[in-house]
Amino acid sequence: MTSHTVSAPVPVPKGYWVINTDDISSVAPQSFESARASIRDHLADQERQQRFGAWLTEQLRTADVHVNASYGRWPQDFWL
Numbered sequence: 001m002t003s004h005t006v007s008a009p010v011p012v013p014k015g016y017w018v019i020n021t022d023d024i025s026s027v028a029p030q031s032f033e034s035a036r037a038s039i040r041d042h043l044a045d046q047e048r049q050q051r052f053g054a055w056l057t058e059q060l061r062t063a064d065v066h067v068n069a070s071y072g073r074w075p076q077d078f079w080l
Contacts, residue, residue, distance in 0.1 A: 001019070001021050001024070002021070002024065003021055003022065003023050003024050004021065004022065005020075005021055006018060006019070006020050006021075007019040007020075007021075
């Protein structure tokens with residue numbers, strides 16, 4: 001694509017994307033050594049998110065939830 005153009009529809013799992021470019025600029029490749037810190041931080045963030053997700057799922061799975069009958073009922077399969 002070039003600057004200030006619109007792409008043809010691009011199929012994605014839930015429909016289509018149409019891409020509009022305002023400006024295109026080149027970026028020099030980064031060496032592994034210069035990217036090492038940001039890669040490490042990114043991987044650490046992914047690990048924290050995964051651990052938090054697992055912890056939250058366990059908390060929700062073992063929660064003892066009571067719903068006032070006037071509000072309906074809690075679906076039994078909600079935490080699975």
